[in-house]
Amino acid sequence: MAAGDRRADRGPAGANHSRTARKSESIPSGAVLHALGRIGPWTEGLVRPQGILALVKGIADTGFLVAFANRNDAHHDWAVGAAQQITEPLLTCEAVLAETAFHLESVPIALAMVSTGLVTLAFQCDEHLRELAALAKRYADRRPDLADLCLIRMSELHPRHSVLTVDRRDFRVYRRNKREAIPLICPPGL
Numbered sequence: 001m002a003a004g005d006r007r008a009d010r011g012p013a014g015a016n017h018s019r020t021a022r023k024s025e026s027i028p029s030g031a032v033l034h035a036l037g038r039i040g041p042w043t044e045g046l047v048r049p050q051g052i053l054a055l056v057k058g059i060a061d062t063g064f065l066v067a068f069a070n071r072n073d074a075h076h077d078w079a080v081g082a083a084q085q086i087t088e089p090l091l092t093c094e095a096v097l098a099e100t101a102f103h104l105e106s107v108p109i110a111l112a113m114v115s116t117g118l119v120t121l122a123f124q125c126d127e128h129l130r131e132l133a134a135l136a137k138r139y140a141d142r143r144p145d146l147a148d149l150c151l152i153r154m155s156e157l158h159p160r161h162s163v164l165t166v167d168r169r170d171f172r173v174y175r176r177n178k179r180e181a182i183p184l185i186c187p188p189g190l
Contacts, residue, residue, distance in 0.1 A: 058082075058185065059154050060090040060119050062099040062147055063166035067187075068118070069104050075166050078187040082164060083118060091154060091161060093123035095147035123154050131156075138178075142170060155182045 067079035097119075101110035113119050125132065125146075135149045148170060151163055156176040162183040165171055176182050 057088070057158070057161040058086060058090045059151055059158065059161045059163045060092040060096065061151055061163055061165035061167060061171075062096050062103065064164040065092075065096065065100040065110075065113060065119070066103045067166060069100075069106075069109055069113075075187045079164075082185065089117045089120040090164065091122040091158060092119045093125070093147065093150040093154065094121060095125070095145070095150050097121070099145070099147050122158075123150055125150065128153050139174065142173060144170070144174075148174065152176055152182065 063075070064079055064082070067073040067075035068083055070076060073079070097110050097114070100113070101107045104110065114121065128150075131153050132146075132149050135152055136144065139149075148167075151165075151171075152174050155161065155163060159176070162185045163171060164185045166187060168184060168186045171182055171184050174182055
């Protein structure tokens with residue numbers, strides 16, 4: 001499929017519009033993400049040790065975070081279930097957090113994901129410019145966004161971490177360390 005055709009179904013910043021929360025679907029200001037099952041301020045203890053992901057360390061992609069926060073997302077139940085089973089914050093980067101805020105149309109919700117311990121920022125672009133540029137050149141035909149490149153690099157730096165994503169199509173093509181498949185945790189049926 002041509003890069004232009006592939007991008008047409010993903011919209012701006014490489015995101016699938018079906019995963020975004022529009023203003024008409026937006027989460028009330030100051031409200032907790034629907035994923036927590038209640039309305040009120042965020043609380044500590046979001047991350048619980050149990051289940052199959054208890055042994056898996058993860059890196060969060062935008063689609064996972066958007067699905068977690070948006071109850072209208074097709075992958076919401078999967079994302080909530082995954083989040084309830086992790087034992088420590090998922091690693092992510094500022095590019096993913098910025099995309100998440102954009103698609104949810106809510107900076108406070110994206111920041112709350114950090115402050116409550118769902119995710120932790122674990123990557124500095126300026127420390128990996130050379131590697132990111134090499135990845136951008138290698139995958140130029142796929143026209144990756146900065147967040148994807150950062151996640152590939154993070155997978156190289158954290159080889160025991162799987163990427164939680166709804167973007168199996170691209171992440172099945174991307175390789176860490178040039179040849180290694182990136183371990184993924186995706187919704188069933190993708």
